[in-house]
Amino acid sequence: MMPVLFSWGPFHLYSFGLMVALGLGLTFYLVTPWARKTGFPHPNKAADLVLVTVISGFLGARLYYGLQYLSVYLENPLAIFAVWEGGLIFYGGVLGSLLGLWIFSRLKSLSFLEALDFLIPFVAGVHGFGRIGCFLNGCCGGRACDLPWAVRFPPEEVAVHPTQLYEAVFNFALFFFLLNRYSHRTFKGQIIAFYFLFYAVGRFVIEFFRVHEIQWAGLSSNQWVSLVIFGGGIFFYVYARSSANGGTTKQSKRPPESHPRPDQG
Numbered sequence: 001m002m003p004v005l006f007s008w009g010p011f012h013l014y015s016f017g018l019m020v021a022l023g024l025g026l027t028f029y030l031v032t033p034w035a036r037k038t039g040f041p042h043p044n045k046a047a048d049l050v051l052v053t054v055i056s057g058f059l060g061a062r063l064y065y066g067l068q069y070l071s072v073y074l075e076n077p078l079a080i081f082a083v084w085e086g087g088l089i090f091y092g093g094v095l096g097s098l099l100g101l102w103i104f105s106r107l108k109s110l111s112f113l114e115a116l117d118f119l120i121p122f123v124a125g126v127h128g129f130g131r132i133g134c135f136l137n138g139c140c141g142g143r144a145c146d147l148p149w150a151v152r153f154p155p156e157e158v159a160v161h162p163t164q165l166y167e168a169v170f171n172f173a174l175f176f177f178l179l180n181r182y183s184h185r186t187f188k189g190q191i192i193a194f195y196f197l198f199y200a201v202g203r204f205v206i207e208f209f210r211v212h213e214i215q216w217a218g219l220s221s222n223q224w225v226s227l228v229i230f231g232g233g234i235f236f237y238v239y240a241r242s243s244a245n246g247g248t249t250k251q252s253k254r255p256p257e258s259h260p261r262p263d264q265g
Contacts, residue, residue, distance in 0.1 A: 001138035001153045015136035023129030024054060027122045038183060040118050042110060049115055050122065052104040053097045057123075060096015064089040090127060090203075091225050097123070113240065117191035121178035124195065128171035135164035142166075142209045161209040170202045189240025196233030200226040 006013040031050050035043035101119070105112040134140040138153040142161025150159035174195070182191050204226040212220040219227075 001136065003137045005136075016130070016133035016139075019129045019133030019136065020126065023126035024050075026129075027126055031119075031122060034179075035118065038118075041114060042108075045108065045110065046118070048108075049101065049104065049110075049119055052100050053119055053123070056100020057093040057097035060099070061089050061093030063096070064092020091222065091229075094123075111188065113188040113192070117182060117185065117188060120192050120195045121175050121182060124171045124178060124199070125175035128168045128175060131164045131168035131171060135162060135168070140164050141211065143211055145209075160211075163206055163209050166206050166209065167203070170206065171199075174198055174202070187241050187244030189236065189244070193233050193237035193240060196229050196236065200230035200233060204230075 002015050004012050005015050005018060027050055028047060031046045032043060034040075035046040040046060098116075101115055102112055104110075105115050131140075140163065141153055142163035144158045145161050146159065147161070149162065151162045152159045177198070178191055178195060181194060185191055204223050207220050207223045207226070210220070212222075215221075216224060
């Protein structure tokens with residue numbers, strides 16, 4: 001565990017913040033060339049889309065975390081701003097970034113679905129870097145186990161599942177998968193639907209290896225959210241595909257053509 005990588009007087013370089021910054025820096029470096037390569041309608045606004053998504057996502061992720069530990073932050077309200085110490089809930093970040101991106105798209109007359117499809121692979125990539133930061137920070141750990149790759153986070157004496165690395169690998173795989181699918185999508189909204197479907201499944205499975213303080217019917221709160229996201233992903237996929245095809249086509253009620261019988265010829 002290395003929550004602080006470097007200290008110089010009052011300055012501290014936190015591993016979580018550094019990894020997130022690396023992910024964001026790589027995204028800002030790649031996003032504009034990727035927009036031009038793939039024919040994104042507004043390549044000059046690609047970096048702005050990332051910036052809006054990042055800011056609104058961080059606000060949503062921190063607010064979601066603060067609501068889960070409301071009693072702690074009521075005692076020390078200023079601690080809500082200490083994001084370098086960790087404490088970002090991904091699902092809150094998704095909701096915050098969606099709201100921020102929707103508002104920005106409306107203001108700039110951009111297609112919301114187009115923007116979502118374009119950005120969502122990079123969200124998975126940054127999330128992967130963030131999970132490496134969680135591993136270095138020693139937060140979001142897993143259940144105790146005796147597997148060869150189990151890790152121990154001092155001062156704990158029990159080795160646990162490195163669930164942070166499980167999710168990091170999963171997110172990087174999702175990043176490359178979604179980038180590939182974006183170049184071959186068949187309708188707007190397909191990539192964001194894929195993201196919600198696949199991420200919900202991956203997160204649901206990984207949650208079985210994590211430690212949870214809140215459980216309902218044997219499932220964690222994040223697993224219940226995953227189920228909701230998965231159901232929403234199915235609905236959104238069907239809706240987006242139907243909209244792209246002009247809606248459901250009603251079958252014609254034209255009477256069947258009559259064919260003469262042999263004795264009518």
